[in-house]
Amino acid sequence: MINVHNISKSFLGKKVLDDVSATFQKGKANLIIGQSGSGKTVLLKTIIGLHNADEGSIFYDDINFTKLNIKEKKSIRQHIGMLFQGGALFDSATVEENVMYPLDMFTNKSFEEKKERVNFCLKRVNLDNANSLYPSELSGGMIKRTAIARAIALNPKYLFCDEPNSGLDPKTANVIDNLIKEITKEYNTTTIINTHDMNSVMEIGDTIIFIYQGKKWWEGNKSDVLHADNKELNDFVFASKLNKRIKETI
Amino acid sequence: MKFFYHIGKYFLLLFEVFKKPEKQGIYYKRFITEIENLGINSIGIVFIVSVFSGAAITIQTAYNIENPLLPSYLIGVSARDSILLEFSSTMVGLILAGRVGSSIASELGTMRVTEQIDALEMMGVNSASYLIFPKIIALMFFAPFLTILSISIGISGGFVAGVLSGVTTTEGFIEGIQYAFNPFYVIYAIVKAVVFAFLITSISAYQGYYIKGGALEVSKSSTRAAVNSSVFILIFNLILTQLLLS
Numbered sequence: 001m002i003n004v005h006n007i008s009k010s011f012l013g014k015k016v017l018d019d020v021s022a023t024f025q026k027g028k029a030n031l032i033i034g035q036s037g038s039g040k041t042v043l044l045k046t047i048i049g050l051h052n053a054d055e056g057s058i059f060y061d062d063i064n065f066t067k068l069n070i071k072e073k074k075s076i077r078q079h080i081g082m083l084f085q086g087g088a089l090f091d092s093a094t095v096e097e098n099v100m101y102p103l104d105m106f107t108n109k110s111f112e113e114k115k116e117r118v119n120f121c122l123k124r125v126n127l128d129n130a131n132s133l134y135p136s137e138l139s140g141g142m143i144k145r146t147a148i149a150r151a152i153a154l155n156p157k158y159l160f161c162d163e164p165n166s167g168l169d170p171k172t173a174n175v176i177d178n179l180i181k182e183i184t185k186e187y188n189t190t191t192i193i194n195t196h197d198m199n200s201v202m203e204i205g206d207t208i209i210f211i212y213q214g215k216k217w218w219e220g221n222k223s224d225v226l227h228a229d230n231k232e233l234n235d236f237v238f239a240s241k242l243n244k245r246i247k248e249t250i
Numbered sequence: 251m252k253f254f255y256h257i258g259k260y261f262l263l264l265f266e267v268f269k270k271p272e273k274q275g276i277y278y279k280r281f282i283t284e285i286e287n288l289g290i291n292s293i294g295i296v297f298i299v300s301v302f303s304g305a306a307i308t309i310q311t312a313y314n315i316e317n318p319l320l321p322s323y324l325i326g327v328s329a330r331d332s333i334l335l336e337f338s339s340t341m342v343g344l345i346l347a348g349r350v351g352s353s354i355a356s357e358l359g360t361m362r363v364t365e366q367i368d369a370l371e372m373m374g375v376n377s378a379s380y381l382i383f384p385k386i387i388a389l390m391f392f393a394p395f396l397t398i399l400s401i402s403i404g405i406s407g408g409f410v411a412g413v414l415s416g417v418t419t420t421e422g423f424i425e426g427i428q429y430a431f432n433p434f435y436v437i438y439a440i441v442k443a444v445v446f447a448f449l450i451t452s453i454s455a456y457q458g459y460y461i462k463g464g465a466l467e468v469s470k471s472s473t474r475a476a477v478n479s480s481v482f483i484l485i486f487n488l489i490l491t492q493l494l495l496s
Binding site: 073074077078086088091102104 | 273276368372376
């Protein structure tokens with residue numbers, strides 16, 4: 001479980017996060033939604049420690065992450081798997097080398113053991129025969145799946161996903177969503193997903209927080225979203241004609 | 251003020267770079283890869299530049315000291331000293347600043363904008379050390395070989411051009427390159443090459459590592475890396491010359 005208490009963060013005097021508090025539960029897909037520029041990526045990067053919060057505290061289970069020194073933060077990060085928006089695969093390394101990288105850096109396993117783990121992870125994301133391909137030879141969906149395989153290589157306790165569906169067609173996006181959901185259950189990870197994709201919200205949103213102008217504006221789950229009477233949330237969620245129709249039907 | 255900001259940030263980066271490596275075996279593999287990328291792959295350009303510059307230096311020297319009273323071996327002496335003292339370290343340094351510097355800046359810049367550096371940090375890896383340390387050490391290690399190669403090729407180029415163009419004789423040139431030879435000049439050239447290798451890799455890495463923006467910024471950082479490395483090479487060339495030869 002990850003607890004965020006009263007986090008604030010400013011850049012060049014502009015407040016990007018304003019007193020945000022939230023609880024992200026273990027074994028569940030916890031979604032952070034909001035418009036582009038609302039502060040959700042900053043929130044995610046602050047939770048991970050890529051940005052330092054100006055105020056507030058972040059707890060990974062019982063550990064106060066904000067109080068840790070760099071070395072201690074690094075040891076926590078070895079329990080974190082992260083899926084970046086663009087995949088962030090090492091482009092000069094093959095799929096196999098990408099997935100093996102965390103094992104090379106943080107385990108003393110033999111090459112055979114590492115290879116076995118890599119093959120297991122790649123099989124888990126349905127990429128059995130892609131070991132020798134380079135990221136430039138992969139489709140968008142394959143890049144995301146490789147990134148997921150790399151993220152789960154060390155059996156992470158926490159999984160972070162930044163816009164996992166960006167740039168994907170709806171069908172592939174659905175595959176990625178379900179993969180993240182399955183992995184969350186399987187590994188009992190605390191999963192935090194940044195998204196503005198409403199299909200993801202309805203598909204996998206166990207808990208949802210809506211960020212608006214740097215503040216936590218609303219909190220609930222996927223069925224609450226449909227019945228919420230929060231104007232800003234409704235403007236965001238039901239922005240498209242299709243979603244408006246769905247809302248009217250309900 | 252901006253200059254001091256960058257100097258401070260540069261030294262903070264170096265502080266991160268020279269922290270104890272997380273896993274030495276992995277760093278060793280990267281060191282070997284970087285020797286190939288930065289060192290061995292530069293042999294071609296160093297060869298071409300050295301052979302033609304050595305030839306040009308010899309012919310220019312010959313025309314400048316065209317006097318029947320001066321012995322012909324002076325052409326060899328002058329060409330040897332020009333190549334040893336200035337050309338093979340400084341010129342090669344400037345060429346490497348263009349080739350290696352821009353390659354380092356664009357590699358790290360691309361890694362930054364595509365979040366690969368964030369991914370390393372996320373995994374708990376010291377990205378500055380992991381990415382930059384092997385590059386610095388590899389080029390500093392390989393620079394003396396490139397310098398010695400450049401000296402040899404430059405003098406050979408000068409010899410061939412001098413003899414073929416008729417401005418000197420085989421015996422005269424060979425006598426010249428042996429005449430009053432000071433072995434310290436070789437050490438001087440190697441020291442300069444090692445310092446320049448450090449400047450090129452660290453300055454270029456700084457330009458690429460802290461990039462903000464997209465593809466356009468990557469190309470700008472690559473240009474800045476080559477220009478800034480070259481400027482610092484020229485400044486340190488003067489400082490080292492004063493320190494080592496005065």
